[in-house]
Amino acid sequence: MPGGGVAGRVGAVGEAVDRAWVGRQVVAKTASFGGYAERVVVGAEDLVGVPDGLEPRTAAALLHDGPTALELFDNADVKTGDRVLVTAAAGGLGIQLVHAAGATVIGAARGARKLDLAREHGADVVFDGVGGEIGRAALGITRRGGWFSAHGVPSGSFTTVSEEEAKRLGVTVRGIDQVQFSGDKAVRLAERALSEAAAGRLRPVVGQTFPLADAAAAHAAVESRAVLGKTLLLV
Numbered sequence: 001m002p003g004g005g006v007a008g009r010v011g012a013v014g015e016a017v018d019r020a021w022v023g024r025q026v027v028a029k030t031a032s033f034g035g036y037a038e039r040v041v042v043g044a045e046d047l048v049g050v051p052d053g054l055e056p057r058t059a060a061a062l063l064h065d066g067p068t069a070l071e072l073f074d075n076a077d078v079k080t081g082d083r084v085l086v087t088a089a090a091g092g093l094g095i096q097l098v099h100a101a102g103a104t105v106i107g108a109a110r111g112a113r114k115l116d117l118a119r120e121h122g123a124d125v126v127f128d129g130v131g132g133e134i135g136r137a138a139l140g141i142t143r144r145g146g147w148f149s150a151h152g153v154p155s156g157s158f159t160t161v162s163e164e165e166a167k168r169l170g171v172t173v174r175g176i177d178q179v180q181f182s183g184d185k186a187v188r189l190a191e192r193a194l195s196e197a198a199a200g201r202l203r204p205v206v207g208q209t210f211p212l213a214d215a216a217a218a219h220a221a222v223e224s225r226a227v228l229g230k231t232l233l234l235v
Ligand SMILES: NC(=O)c1ccc[n+]([C@@H]2O[C@H](COP(=O)([O-])OP(=O)(O)OC[C@H]3O[C@@H](n4cnc5c(N)ncnc54)[C@H](OP(=O)(O)O)[C@@H]3O)[C@@H](O)[C@H]2O)c1
Pocket: 064, 065, 068, 088, 089, 090, 091, 092, 093, 094, 108, 109, 110, 111, 129, 130, 134, 151, 152, 153, 154, 155, 156, 176, 179, 180, 181, 223, 225, 227, 229, 230
């Protein structure tokens, strides 16, 4: 069964687990699979408490993309005035952190043509959430001394850049491995994302929801590129 994460209330805990968790609103990763369910079992160490006042849906939307966006943003060291190109700009990861840093954001959505917008000036930092040909085109307009994050795969493949090519272009390239988290780090980043949202500094866009029973329709919508922001399944 698919599903990498859930939001809900803790119904029961094992003997060795703090009973204060019972009844709390939480989000948790589900070891990559098993989240498409009405009830799940997760490790107590993977529970992330949802701050008071934060909608469970908002917390669910942030469980994976919040930590990923924070880590990508922290690693790239985006500065005020930088020109930042984001492919898959209307997807779940979005552009809010880059915007808040005072950078000029160039968002590419639906097609390589929109990269023309960026080509004119070149980009200091590229967050490539698409991969494939669009990612290669984005690499081509990254400035010398710039930063290219090749974390996107919706096109079917990550953007691949050899060490020699990165050196020749004078671009620092990072791959998907920079955003694979587990254990403490995953929980700490999720807590940070939720507290940023509770403080109103992160506002994930939940573009559409589907009942869990219509999960197939949700997948079809994502595959057809018809969705905006994050898509959630509701129980
Ligand atoms: N920790 C992690 O490992 C982690 C976590 C989150 C995300 N990611 C990576 O980051 C990528 C971006 O995340 P996201 O949440 O923003 O993705 P998303 O919400 O699934 O958005 C993907 C977007 O990519 C665009 N796209 C361009 N070419 C496409 C193609 N050939 N097929 C399908 N879509 C295409 C579509 O936008 P347009 O139609 O507007 O072009 C689509 O909306 C993910 O796909 C994944 O590779 C990794």
